[in-house]
Amino acid sequence: MKSLFLFLCCFISSVFFSQQKEEFKLVKSYYNQHRSMLNTEFKKKFDAETGNFQKASIKQDFLFFMKKMDSIENVALIGALLKIKNTEDLSRLQLENKTISPEKAPDIFPITDKSADYPGGINALRKEVAHLFYIDGVLSETKIVKATVAFIVEKDGTISNVEAQGDNFTFNRQAQIALYSLSEKFSPAIINGDPVRYRFKLPLTMSFE
Known part of the structure; x- marks a missing residue:
């Protein structure tokens, strides 16, 4: 059995802005519609059956299809993540090449009167x-397996520039996808x-148990 433990703290760093969440919302909306x-359809088939064996078989088929749907959705989310990372890399290159002047890049402040917060804490x-x-x-x-995920809360409460550092690449990738997929905005600092x-x-x- 796999289980995930989360610990939270904050720190300040400087990185270039890029808004990303819409890509993930579109993917999740598409696959949630297909899940529905x-x-x-499976419920109609399940309700039409009278035998317990047939009902159990339909339930197993349903769980199998939903598991496959999760896997297919994850492939789509990985594609969205790659697209976002390419966009962020391009933004950084533009800044480094002074296509965008450094003085126009928004700062991340080391001290705030109020920290950014997620709804519900x-x-x-x-x-x-x-x-x-x-x-x-x-x-x-x-x-x-462990990773440290850093992300920026922008002035409008959205997040950007999610980066995961850890020894396991697949864990890092899933951590980034989870953060980009958050449903709510933060209250900004x-x-x-x-x-x-x-x-x-x-x-x-x-932990894998």
């Missing part, structure tokens, strides 16, 4: 990341009454 259609953030994490997408020969960019660090640990 499958659920409806840290525990709500942990719970949602754990829910969004596709555990079957992690391949590991060790019993415990505040200095002198104005929203500012703020960066979190989120250590993740998964």
